[in-house]
Amino acid sequence: MSNVFKGVEPLVVKSKISVPYHWWAGETASAFFIKLRDEQKISGTWCAACKKLFLPPRKTCPLCFSAQIEWKTVQPVGTVTAFTVVRRQLAAMPRKAPVIYAMIKIDGTETGLLHILDEVKPGDVKIGMRVEAKFAEVRKATIFDIEYFRPAR
Amino acid sequence: MDKAAIIGIGMTKIEARRDDWTFADMAFEATRKALEDAGMTIGDIDNVITTSNDFWDGRTISCMAVGDASGASDKNVSCVEGDGTFGALYGLARTLSGSYGTTLVTAHSKGSQSVSSLITNAAFDPIYNRALGLDMIGACALQASAYMHRTGTTARQLAQVSVKNHGNALKNPVAQLGMKLSVDDVLKSEMIADPLHKLDCSPVSDGCCAIIIANEDRAKKYKGKPVWIKGVSMCADAYFFGDRDLSTAASLSKAAKQAFAQAGINDPSSQIDFAELYDAFSYQELMWLEGMGLAGDGAAGKMLEEGAFDIGGKLPVNASGGLLGGHAVIAAGLYRIAEVVRQIRGEAGAYQVKKARTGLAHGVNGLAGQSHCVWILGKDK
Amino acid sequence: MAKRAAIVGTGQTFHKSHRPDVNGQELINEAVSRALLDANLTMKDIDAIIIGNMDHFEGINYVDCWSVDGSGGTMKPVMKITTGGTTGCTIAIGGYHLVASGMFDKVLIVGWEKNSESDTSGAITTAFDPIWDRLVFAGAISGLAAEAQAYIARYGATDRDGARVSVRDRKHALNNPHAQLRKEVSLEEVLASPMLADPIHLLDVCPRTDGACAVIMASEDSAEKITKTPDWIWGTGNRHPYAYLGDADYGRLTSMERTAKEIFKKAGIKEPRKEINVIELYQPYSFAGIIWIEDMGIVPPGKGAEYIWSGATDMGGELPINPSGGVISCNPIGATGLIRCAEAAMQVMGKAEGRQVPDVNHAVSTGFGGCWWTDMILHGKKKPNY
Numbered sequence: 001m002s003n004v005f006k007g008v009e010p011l012v013v014k015s016k017i018s019v020p021y022h023w024w025a026g027e028t029a030s031a032f033f034i035k036l037r038d039e040q041k042i043s044g045t046w047c048a049a050c051k052k053l054f055l056p057p058r059k060t061c062p063l064c065f066s067a068q069i070e071w072k073t074v075q076p077v078g079t080v081t082a083f084t085v086v087r088r089q090l091a092a093m094p095r096k097a098p099v100i101y102a103m104i105k106i107d108g109t110e111t112g113l114l115h116i117l118d119e120v121k122p123g124d125v126k127i128g129m130r131v132e133a134k135f136a137e138v139r140k141a142t143i144f145d146i147e148y149f150r151p152a153r
Numbered sequence: 154m155d156k157a158a159i160i161g162i163g164m165t166k167i168e169a170r171r172d173d174w175t176f177a178d179m180a181f182e183a184t185r186k187a188l189e190d191a192g193m194t195i196g197d198i199d200n201v202i203t204t205s206n207d208f209w210d211g212r213t214i215s216c217m218a219v220g221d222a223s224g225a226s227d228k229n230v231s232c233v234e235g236d237g238t239f240g241a242l243y244g245l246a247r248t249l250s251g252s253y254g255t256t257l258v259t260a261h262s263k264g265s266q267s268v269s270s271l272i273t274n275a276a277f278d279p280i281y282n283r284a285l286g287l288d289m290i291g292a293c294a295l296q297a298s299a300y301m302h303r304t305g306t307t308a309r310q311l312a313q314v315s316v317k318n319h320g321n322a323l324k325n326p327v328a329q330l331g332m333k334l335s336v337d338d339v340l341k342s343e344m345i346a347d348p349l350h351k352l353d354c355s356p357v358s359d360g361c362c363a364i365i366i367a368n369e370d371r372a373k374k375y376k377g378k379p380v381w382i383k384g385v386s387m388c389a390d391a392y393f394f395g396d397r398d399l400s401t402a403a404s405l406s407k408a409a410k411q412a413f414a415q416a417g418i419n420d421p422s423s424q425i426d427f428a429e430l431y432d433a434f435s436y437q438e439l440m441w442l443e444g445m446g447l448a449g450d451g452a453a454g455k456m457l458e459e460g461a462f463d464i465g466g467k468l469p470v471n472a473s474g475g476l477l478g479g480h481a482v483i484a485a486g487l488y489r490i491a492e493v494v495r496q497i498r499g500e501a502g503a504y505q506v507k508k509a510r511t512g513l514a515h516g517v518n519g520l521a522g523q524s525h526c527v528w529i530l531g532k533d534k
Numbered sequence: 535m536a537k538r539a540a541i542v543g544t545g546q547t548f549h550k551s552h553r554p555d556v557n558g559q560e561l562i563n564e565a566v567s568r569a570l571l572d573a574n575l576t577m578k579d580i581d582a583i584i585i586g587n588m589d590h591f592e593g594i595n596y597v598d599c600w601s602v603d604g605s606g607g608t609m610k611p612v613m614k615i616t617t618g619g620t621t622g623c624t625i626a627i628g629g630y631h632l633v634a635s636g637m638f639d640k641v642l643i644v645g646w647e648k649n650s651e652s653d654t655s656g657a658i659t660t661a662f663d664p665i666w667d668r669l670v671f672a673g674a675i676s677g678l679a680a681e682a683q684a685y686i687a688r689y690g691a692t693d694r695d696g697a698r699v700s701v702r703d704r705k706h707a708l709n710n711p712h713a714q715l716r717k718e719v720s721l722e723e724v725l726a727s728p729m730l731a732d733p734i735h736l737l738d739v740c741p742r743t744d745g746a747c748a749v750i751m752a753s754e755d756s757a758e759k760i761t762k763t764p765d766w767i768w769g770t771g772n773r774h775p776y777a778y779l780g781d782a783d784y785g786r787l788t789s790m791e792r793t794a795k796e797i798f799k800k801a802g803i804k805e806p807r808k809e810i811n812v813i814e815l816y817q818p819y820s821f822a823g824i825i826w827i828e829d830m831g832i833v834p835p836g837k838g839a840e841y842i843w844s845g846a847t848d849m850g851g852e853l854p855i856n857p858s859g860g861v862i863s864c865n866p867i868g869a870t871g872l873i874r875c876a877e878a879a880m881q882v883m884g885k886a887e888g889r890q891v892p893d894v895n896h897a898v899s900t901g902f903g904g905c906w907w908t909d910m911i912l913h914g915k916k917k918p919n920y
Contacts, residue, residue, distance in 0.1 A: 144284060389611070390609065
């Protein structure tokens, strides 16, 4: 680089991108969230060709592209297949650290659901642990209608 | 695949924060270095690929900021959004398509300018997942737990990756974070997200890398020693974490297999001399090695302890210090390619590996290694 | 070995202002499924996927990774290429190179956007330099108005000339069931519509759209086995100069001129007006339909309006432009350029139904975006001899 910039103090321009978004959930996710809100039930989509129950639900099978899917309700219990305890307060987190995140394989599905674990000490969480959904008192048709998962009783 | 070679590389020093550089300044510097390295002028470049990401750059159409600085004025140009290895793959395709004899590929990132947690959280699906507040660190910590649980890989083994790569970085003048560490230093560092300590995580960095790809004809015309592209492949796994087996790297296995086949490699662990991998977190080096078949399933930790992956080991891995030594996100994989080129030319100085005839470079795109790109480079045509 | 490449199938959604019934992945899936059906292929036949959109319109990072459920990319090579407004044409060019390189035999190219999910102008403004231009610039329309004003000052065109282009494209859209806006308008209606930025009226500009488009390209090894009428790619090119707002030569699209010259030279096209049979022009507002065909070399500078008024670019004319209704009738940004490419391919393949131009030997499709950027593809019925 040329030395004409020698001794120049580099300034920082501060700004942020602030664009409001509203994502259309689509019919598939809407059906899932309405059932979750109104009936406290978790439902996935079944592809008969692949013999797989998908959760989150899909409008078409992501593997064979078949549109022949059907809804199946599952019990709100499953097994932890991976977890982490996020201890540093990272910018994206909606709660105060530490937060336990887990991948939960819901019974009867081939796939898993990402969610938060609570009512358990971070040190007591184990892969293979059985957990159940705790539904929120006030439900707004979002993923937090399952407030969190907790050790199965 | 027709023959093509990498005939020039340019890397800016990876740094925590370069207040005095804009994106264009970085791209210009990396491009200038690559041209100088190849003994070319910008007029010798037929077309340009830039690699960037609008979220990381805080700018829609982020390629706009670096096109001219990468020498694209009045040339054909395009932009890949993803890791630099993917940008390079497109650059290779444009060279092999017969349209262009030489392709300059750049990739840049300035992690210092934004908040990585928010940016990587935006990779989560807005309908089902994003509100949970996971980001890249949390996602990879989940994967690390699943991988360790399945293979029995230990926290000490993870820590040892960090010790090795930070140590190697001390020898590399472009690396950001060279450190002499002990396993206990790593294990005592802040636990960010179990099982990942602070020193298991790569730093946030600024940096830009450029490479020049040429077809067989053009590769002979310039002063640089060509490093030949023997095999390249990419593959993406399913998106939702629950659809994947997080403890394995299925898409990497497939990509590596294809790249080995193209390169005529049937026994990778004996035919690959060294590797530069995408170790954004310590566990990834071990998991990716196993995924590619360069270590037996669950055996990488033990090989590491035996010194197999040291600079003087049987299969040196990240002799440059890897991403743990400096992680300019979008550029990280392109730095891996450039480091492999450096080794094969025998120009790696203090971190030169002994046998460097055939090397592997690797890049990752998406959360917890959803999509991989594997490059096999060699001294021989 | 480098190979020739051709388009063998296309698919589009029925584009609408908003699609609350599907999320982004599901929207993509509709276009992909239609393209596979059109080519009579299944996802198993596809060797690689290229996807493109503009990140800040949906606020989803790493879209290539997120979209695999819809694009069929699970356990396949997937790459994202993106260049702003030119994205759709850019990804088609990307597909061409992946196939022509011999690395992949059949490549699926997907462009999509759900513009209804964000504030388009707000997101576009972030394209401009954060230090110099972003604070003083509002969305895309002001730059286009500056171009039109400069052209008017140089060549004496009027807003009536612009309106004539809008009337043409909106009439053409009646023949295209996929177009979002399908309503004929009169010159007077265009001129009486609200003035957005002098001389651009509301009916001179494109809408915001939710939509997706998919195109399948194949190498010469398989193209003719897939379809009897492949659309051969004769040339691709682009120019993306970086410009601060003050740098552009307002009133001339230099990137179009440079790109067109390069491609036509390669293809041996000496009189584009006679040798090209149809153009799908990425024309975000009406005046571009006058200015940019001059830069493409169809007519000399200053003669665009006269050519438009002659009816030559209408359906049935010498060189129909935008039989699909063009961008003014439909604009899902990341898909828009790819829709131009798909529509041009349909013309060459004889699949354009109600909007078919007879006897198409060569077609041109373009992309526009960034800061006065052009991408362009030359399509042909015959296999190129190079």
